[in-house]
Amino acid sequence: DAGVIQSPRHEVTEMGQEVTLRCKPISGHDYLFWYRQTMMRGLELLIYFNNNVPIDDSGMPEDRFSAKMPNASFSTLKIQPSEPRDSAVYFCASSFGGSGANVLTFGAGSRLTVL
């Protein structure tokens, strides 16, 4: 397996534009997580899915953020409209199983810069 695949790796956009980040989890994994990492706030959990169903989105900062998982092999994180404070590295991770014993495999991240 190629691991968790994220795209784009880098995105530079202007304030107000829509941003879509994509993630392909490892085949067979039933959990998918979206994280955001900044120097100030560290690694924040935004939302996670189990079997394509959103379980907890309490970390999504505001209504400008939305995430979907239409099938087991694809998820998107959308920011509309984007703001400079959204600049961060966004990571997708997937795992098999729950109960805290699930080992996460992270993607390489998508570095977002909003001007």
Place this chain on the structure above:
Amino acid sequence: SQQGEEDPQALSIQEGENATMNCSYKTSINNLQWYRQNSGRGLVHLILIRSNEREKHSGRLRVTLDTSKKSSSLLITASRAADTASYFCQPGANSKLTFGKGITLSVRP
């Protein structure tokens, strides 16, 4: 969910020395995991220790878990420059996996 609190926030050692990093948490767990993050990369899983285990080894890594004190430690022996990274603990009680600030380890050649 809960996240671990790692200590110290930063650690700088000489190559060949041992590095000890600590993690504390607040509520009961099923297991605890340690991850490493190299600069600009995603986190990589290092080791998982279950709540009924006290110590676990993997190569140069040694992890201990004290559930009575709600704490864990990660020891890296004979450190190398390539061990320079951030290290995170992840106390696991359910499927909501969150992370603390991590520990920045610098290993000087």
